Amino acid sequence: MFYSHLKGHVEALLFASGEPLPLPKIAQVLEIEVDNARLLLDQLNEDFSSENRGLTIVEVGGGYQLCTKPELATIVERLAHVREAKLSTAAMETIAVVAFKQPVTKQEIEIIRGVKVDKALTTLVERGLVKELGRKDTIGRPILYGTTETFLQCFGLRSLEELPQLNDMLTEQP
Template structure:
């Protein structure tokens, strides 16, 4: 199979997947080498940059995905708005703390926010944006939380090193999470953690 039909096959896979696909996975599905897939991705990315195209190819969350071009996202969001319920401010604040302090316990999150966070954690778990990644080596062995690949996908990040400032997660009129300790550092009560098998 030449690169041109491979490019078409890669585009079809990315179109139906609806989530990032790794080079290795696409190569395995198509029965070709990873170099061939990378060449096809380069050609597809170039084709998507042509004027008038509504989608673009991006590297995100450890894979590649076809997404709406930025200039057309408002129209797409208008279409999807009735189907999507926005995260509350409390959930966004909780998500920011998990993203920057992970692995982190509920007690640590509540110490930073100053209020209970059980509902926000439950919402984020249901949305698939955070997950349980282990237990902390502390009395009661509380659950540790971390973000998921879907979180990276939602915010268009290749990995956690690309995290924006904490203020990007909350409305501009909300109190600064930086000042409340959402940025990376030592957990409020110290101690060590025991990551679970899903931790990265």
């Protein structure tokens, strides 16, 4: 192919973009025809397959994106868990309340902590440490929160029964 020397350019564009790149944009940046850009994408994807590499090019959201091959998702997830940022003090305090008082509403957490917990609770839900368990059967039907299997894994627990008892913790204060 006349433009095969541009495969590295396409790969670099997709890598640098981080989001789907429309085919016309790729063609414009490389100053080639759209059909040739499509051929380059196809050829590059064939290279990824034939060379047993960890990447593939997928068409999503009106463009093309460089992605990890689906069969390698579990290995990449391990890296993501290792690199996750530590929880803030507010998030740790919030998850402690959820763990010991679940099922618990946001308002109940805020009463115990004495501060708003919107951001901390959102962070915990996004990280999969806390989930919605349902609704409390009271006025307004507030959401009930509880911990997840991910919480148990992250904190090295087999079950919630392994959490220390609150009474034991209160009597052990210095």
